[in-house]
Amino acid sequence: MELLAALQERGLQVSHSTLSSWRTGRRRPDAFRSLQTLSALEEVLGLEAGALTAHIVGRSPRIGSVPRQADVDPVDAELLAALPASPLENIRLLSLREEIFVDEALCISRIDTMVVLQCVKDGLDSFAVTRRSPHAADSSPVIEVHYGGSLLASHRHSGRLGTGYAIELSRRLSVGQTAVVALRTIFPADYPAQRSHVTRAWSSIRELVNVFHFANAPEWIEEVERSGSRARSRDSSPGPAGSLLQMKSKFGPGTISTRWGRLDD
Structure with a gap:
C-alpha cells in the first residue's frame, strides 16, 4: 500500500x-x-x-524483421551523417509520444518527447533526433534529456535549416532489449516562428501519440498524413481544453504534418 x-x-x-x-x-x-x-x-x-x-516489449515480444526504412530527405541526411549515433536500421520505435506546447502567438515554444526504443540489429547505444527550422535560423533549439540518457553531440545544418542531436542511452542495448528516453526541446525567443509541426517516421512506429496544447485556440487546423505515394488531409479543431490529440497505430514510414493559424494570417 x-x-x-x-x-x-x-x-x-x-x-x-x-x-x-x-x-x-x-x-x-x-x-x-x-x-x-x-x-x-x-x-x-x-x-x-x-x-x-x-x-518493455510493446504488444508483441517478437523481434521480427528489421524495420523497413524510408528515404531520408537531404536536410535530415546531412544531420544524421554528421552525428555519432547508432544506424537507423538498428532501431525500432515501439512508442513515440510528443506534447507540443503552442504559445499565445500560436508558435511552438517547447516539445516534450517520450520514446520507447528497441534494438533489432547489432547493438544500440545512441539515437538521433532532428529539429527542422521553417527557414534559415541563427540559433538552435535546446535539448534537455530528462530520463534514460544524455546529450552526446549536436550538429547544425550547413544551410541553417535544422539541428541534429545524438542522444546516448544510459546503457547499451542488445537485440531485443528496450529503453525509455524522455527529453524536452526548448525553442529560443529568436528562433523562426513555427506554426506547424511534422512527425517524420523513418520506419514503422507501433504507437504514435501527439498532443497539442494551445494557449490560444487557432481558428483553423489542417492535418496532412503522407505514406508512400498516398496523402490524406483533414480539417480539425482543438477540444474544449484547447488541445488536439493525434493517435496512430503502426504508422510509417511517412509523415504527419499539422499546421494552424488565424483566418487573417
Whole structure:
C-alpha cells in the first residue's frame, strides 16, 4: 500500500491488482501506457534507470524483421551523417509520444518527447533526433534529456535549416532489449516562428501519440498524413481544453504534418 501511495503522490493511479499481476508475470506492462509508472517505480524502489523499463516489449515480444526504412530527405541526411549515433536500421520505435506546447502567438515554444526504443540489429547505444527550422535560423533549439540518457553531440545544418542531436542511452542495448528516453526541446525567443509541426517516421512506429496544447485556440487546423505515394488531409479543431490529440497505430514510414493559424494570417 505504501508503494501505491508513493505512485499516487506522483499523479499515477495504479491498482493493487495491476502491480500484483506484473510481479507474478500474469501480465506484462504495455509499452506506452505503463512506462511512466515503471519509471516512477524505479525511482521509488531505488533502482537504476532502465531496471524495469528495459523489459518493455510493446504488444508483441517478437523481434521480427528489421524495420523497413524510408528515404531520408537531404536536410535530415546531412544531420544524421554528421552525428555519432547508432544506424537507423538498428532501431525500432515501439512508442513515440510528443506534447507540443503552442504559445499565445500560436508558435511552438517547447516539445516534450517520450520514446520507447528497441534494438533489432547489432547493438544500440545512441539515437538521433532532428529539429527542422521553417527557414534559415541563427540559433538552435535546446535539448534537455530528462530520463534514460544524455546529450552526446549536436550538429547544425550547413544551410541553417535544422539541428541534429545524438542522444546516448544510459546503457547499451542488445537485440531485443528496450529503453525509455524522455527529453524536452526548448525553442529560443529568436528562433523562426513555427506554426506547424511534422512527425517524420523513418520506419514503422507501433504507437504514435501527439498532443497539442494551445494557449490560444487557432481558428483553423489542417492535418496532412503522407505514406508512400498516398496523402490524406483533414480539417480539425482543438477540444474544449484547447488541445488536439493525434493517435496512430503502426504508422510509417511517412509523415504527419499539422499546421494552424488565424483566418487573417
